[in-house]
Amino acid sequence: MSTPRSASEWLTWGVQARVVVTDPEVLPSAASLVRGYLTAADAATNRDRADSEIRTYVSAASNVDGVAVTPMFAHFLEDALAVARLTDGKLTPTAGSADPHSWWKIRVENNRVYSPDDVVLDLSATARASSADHCAASTATLLGCGVLVGLGGDIAVAGPAPEDGWQIQVQDLPGDPTCQVALPSDCGIATASTVKPLHRESTATPMWRTVSVIASSCAQAAAFSRVAVGMGGSAIDWLHQLDVPARLVDQEYRVTVLGGWPDE
Numbered sequence: 001m002s003t004p005r006s007a008s009e010w011l012t013w014g015v016q017a018r019v020v021v022t023d024p025e026v027l028p029s030a031a032s033l034v035r036g037y038l039t040a041a042d043a044a045t046n047r048d049r050a051d052s053e054i055r056t057y058v059s060a061a062s063n064v065d066g067v068a069v070t071p072m073f074a075h076f077l078e079d080a081l082a083v084a085r086l087t088d089g090k091l092t093p094t095a096g097s098a099d100p101h102s103w104w105k106i107r108v109e110n111n112r113v114y115s116p117d118d119v120v121l122d123l124s125a126t127a128r129a130s131s132a133d134h135c136a137a138s139t140a141t142l143l144g145c146g147v148l149v150g151l152g153g154d155i156a157v158a159g160p161a162p163e164d165g166w167q168i169q170v171q172d173l174p175g176d177p178t179c180q181v182a183l184p185s186d187c188g189i190a191t192a193s194t195v196k197p198l199h200r201e202s203t204a205t206p207m208w209r210t211v212s213v214i215a216s217s218c219a220q221a222a223a224f225s226r227v228a229v230g231m232g233g234s235a236i237d238w239l240h241q242l243d244v245p246a247r248l249v250d251q252e253y254r255v256t257v258l259g260g261w262p263d264e
């Protein structure tokens with residue numbers, strides 16, 4: 001007998017948010033918790049909001065005395081710095097700074113941020129996946145059930161998994177190659193696309209349409225997939241070295257799987 005599941009969906013951050021729980025009775029509470037967290041996360045990390053915490057962050061003199069930040073902002077920045085280390089600086093929160101490599105000079109201690117002058121922080125590359133991880137883990141702990149939180153292509157699962165695992169359909173656009181994988185609990189899956197969103201910085205046609213990765217957290221999976229999708233042929237060797245399950249779809253719709261990607 002399969003584990004009963006119940007889901008709630010809505011639009012936020014320009015993507016489809018989805019919350020699935022293994023106890024249908026707690027779905028309203030789960031959805032409310034996730035909505036509340038995402039509202040607070042947006043206020044902390046959204047550079048498009050003039051009143052957001054990240055827009056008001058000033059790095060001047062912060063290398064000496066540090067800048068006081070909220071625990072949520074500190075959490076997101078710590079996650080972004082961890083991703084920068086994990087990807088050897090290929091995905092950083094300081095890409096828009098005068099020195100894009102200044103991320104390694106930043107440290108977070110007791111909700112204070114120490115950074116060089118003129119650092120411009122941007123957490124948009126990591127905030128969505130980090131939010132999925134936190135929402136899934138905290139909601140599962142508070143409500144005592146299995147929880148899936150999906151934000152667009154970033155999906156995190158926590159708590160007791162359904163008997164048949166978390167069933168995830170992996171596909172970018174209708175007509176693209178599709179597969180369904182079963183995930184255990186306490187991990188994440190993310191898909192990066194060069195097709196959606198349609199705008200790209202380069203006019204050249206990228207090698208990969210999509211790259212999907214499974215990792216121990218959604219933040220890690222999203223980091224690996226977003227870096228790999230822009231690497232061309234070298235992505236295969238890089239993902240091999242990371243030894244993570246990955247699925248790459250090229251412009252001819254050919255599928256390459258690596259690292260023990262689940263059978264399709």
